Amino acid sequence: MLRAQPSRPSFSALAVATVLVSIVAADCRAAELHVGGATTSITPDRPVAIAGQMLTRIARNVENPVTATALALESREGDKVLDQAILISCDLVTIDSAIIDQVRRLLKQRLPDLDSQKVVLNATHTHTAPVMKEGEYEIPKDGIMQPTEYADFLAKQVADAAVKAWQARKPGRVGWGLGHAVVAQNRRAVYADGHAQMYGVTNLANFRGIEGSEDQGVEVLFFWNPEGKLLATAINVACPSQEVEGLSAVNADFWHEVRETLRSRHGKDLLVLAWTGAAGDQSPHLMYRKRAEERMRTLRGLTRLKELATRIVGAWDEAYDGARKEQHADAPLVHKVATIQLPVRVVSDAEVAAAKSKIESLSKDPVNRRSVVWHQEVVDRHERQKAGPVNPYPMELHVIRLGDVAIATNDFELFTEYGIQMKARSRALQTFIIQLAGPGSYLPTERAVRGGGYSAIVESNLVGPEGGQVLSDETVNLINSLWQAN
Structure with missing residues (x-):
């Protein structure tokens, strides 16, 4: 998904992104952890346009509800508050900046004891949730929200x-664990001439392989009350929830099945936060071995959504079996917020010429409005480049230390290679990467840009590989600063 960006950075000034907040030595003292949570429906009560594809789709029915789940964390030493966080997982395609600002304004009025900058929203990237931004689609007015x-x-x-x-929020305990599940497949096929294609056909003579990495680890957090009742869990899977992305109905995708399964086992009030890891080049869609996979699913009597949920819940069980043996009431909570400056991707003369040609062709039919807007943003970016220096992309980065684990956010559909890099370089025992904590766009690797194709072309990217490396480096630096004394 895309957001317009006003200007282009001076790359010489951005060899390393500048963190715009002062990072001081973290106070990682053990303190009493307080936990609270709530969930709510964000399902519209009438027909609505749904996001995630190039063509307008109107959802006139709800196959399962889209929800928002909030987890409130606070660490205290006696009556002294040491740090805070509210993490909110939403069944949406992205989190628009205007939504973040509006939520924070509302909370600032209603919760004066909360630092509203420490409120984080993330999207699961379901492609069957409502459109929330005007002008991107041609949407009928009558009877449509x-x-x-x-x-x-x-x-x-x-x-x-x-x-x-x-x-x-009340005193509580936290634990962390790791399981494994095959949920994602890298969705970029590579061919003999070097070009790549998202969801490219793989049973061709010129198919040469899958472009990038996959991360099948499932990082999980668990929260209990002092009596040992499981209150909430956060599940980090490096795969967007877009198995049923082509439907014209409201649907939370595989996360609905995951929530329902876990609640059937651990209580109907269990709060389940869905965190999508670095997964810009990933999908639950099958890329090869399709007939064998579908045969086994059919023999087992599972829908595709149930199949994926079964795998995620199995990984959750693995993590829970270990984590429940180590429950921490005094885990340090440290929440740092920084604004990092990422160099934007430069639009070439050839790229803008191609975009203009596509606009001319697509503009003949209003049904193509989303595609026209998509290509027009490239033209607008090129005009800003010609006008003078272009500002970098300012990204709000959240890094949280919770006991032995780190949680780090980014705005993008971040290619998995960056997530693996950050996890490998992190000093934390486990590192949770949460993508689409903002409006974002795809953020590809150098290899992907060379291969081209949707997700790695300039229309798909506000920030390119140079910015991806800056994001990775700055995230790792901020994470590791919270473990410097160890």
Whole structure:
């Protein structure tokens, strides 16, 4: 998904991104952890346009609800508050900046004891959730909930859930674990001439392989009350929830099945936060061995969504079997917020010429509005480049230390290689990477840009591989600063 960016950076000034907050030595003293949570529906009550594809789709029915789940964390030493966080997982395609701002404004009014900058929203990237931004699609007016209406409803519902979570916080315990599940497949096929294609056909003579890495680890957090009742869990899977992305119905994708399964085993009030890891080049869609996979699924009597959920829940069980033996009531909580400056991707003369040609062709039919907007953003970026120096992309980075684990956010559909790099270089025992904690766009690797294709072309990227490396380096530096005394 895309967001317009006003200007281009001076690359000589961005050899390393500048963190715009002062990072001081972290106070990682053991303290009493307080936990609260709440969940709410963000499902529209009437027909709505749904996001995630180039063509307008109108959802007139709800196959399963889209929800927002808030987890409130606070560490205290006696009556002294040491740090805070509210993490809110949303069944949406992205998190628009205007939504983040609106939610924080509402919370600042209602929760004066909360630092609203420490509220983080993330999207699961389901492609069957409502559009929340005007102008991207040609949407009928009569009888259809408009994007601005939905955005206002969404912000209120999310803020309400955050308030309930904050007001519900009580002493609690946390644990962490690791499981494994085959959920994602790298979705970029590579061919003999070097070009790549998202969802490219693999049973061709010129097919040469899958472009990049996959991360089948499932990082999990667990939260209990002092009596040992499981209150909440956060599950980090490096795969977007877009198995049913082509439908014209509201659907939370595989996360609905995961939530329902876990609640059937651990109580209907269990809070389940869905965190999508670095997965810009990943998908649950099968790339090869399709007939064998589908035969086994059919023989087992599972839908594809149930198949994926079964794998995730199996990994969750692995993690839970270990984590429940180590429950921490005094885990340090340290939450750092930084703004890092990422160099934007330069638009070449050839790329802008191609974009203009596509606009001319697509503009003849209003059904192509989303595609026209997509290509027009490239033209606009090129004009800003010609006008003078272009500003970098400012990204709000959150890094949280919770006991032995780190949690780090980014705005993008971040290619998995960056996530693996950050996890490998992190000093934390486990590192959770949460993508799409903002509006984002794809952020590809150098290899992907060379291969081209959707997700790695300039229309798909505000930030390119140079910025991806800056993001990775700055995230690792901030994570590791929280373990310097260890």
